[in-house]
Amino acid sequence: MSSIFSKIVNGEIPCHKVAENDKFLAFLDINPLAKGHTLVIPKQEIDYIFDIDDELYKELFLFAKQVAHSIKKCVNCKRVGIAVVGLEVPHTHIHLVPINSVYDIDFSKPKLKLSNDELKMIAERIGSKVVL
Ligand code: 5GP
Numbered sequence: 043m044s045s046i047f048s049k050i051v052n053g054e055i056p057c058h059k060v061a062e063n064d065k066f067l068a069f070l071d072i073n074p075l076a077k078g079h080t081l082v083i084p085k086q087e088i089d090y091i092f093d094i095d096d097e098l099y100k101e102l103f104l105f106a107k108q109v110a111h112s113i114k115k116c117v118n119c120k121r122v123g124i125a126v127v128g129l130e131v132p133h134t135h136i137h138l139v140p141i142n143s144v145y146d147i148d149f150s151k152p153k154l155k156l157s158n159d160e161l162k163m164i165a166e167r168i169g170s171k172v173v174l
Pocket of ligand 1: 055058069070072073126127128131132
């Protein structure tokens, strides 16, 4: 059975897409810690990030870097934090979270409730500035 993120890759489940190429996809987290919280995934379904082969691993992080630069341009924050957890969805994903303090990337804190319209606007804004 394919992961929920593979369903997103295949267009079976909608997402607020930020950027993509043939190998990777970036989209907004559905339960964000902050406005602009983005997930970056390989389109290939690989559960554990450290099982990814070296070439794809490097490319994944370079793709995430470009997305992070764009988030920083679009969201008022000190830094874009990066985290890999992967305890909920068994498909490698990098969290990119705009942060002003360490608390902003505390995954146990309550998530934001953003409207569909707001998520759409944020995704479009970040996506428009991604340079791949
Ligand atoms: P983790 O596996 O890193 O612990 O957490 C998975 C993350 O994926 C969570 O932050 C959760 O909000 C997000 N997530 C889970 N299901 C979906 C989904 O269907 N769409 C989107 N956009 N994000 C999801």
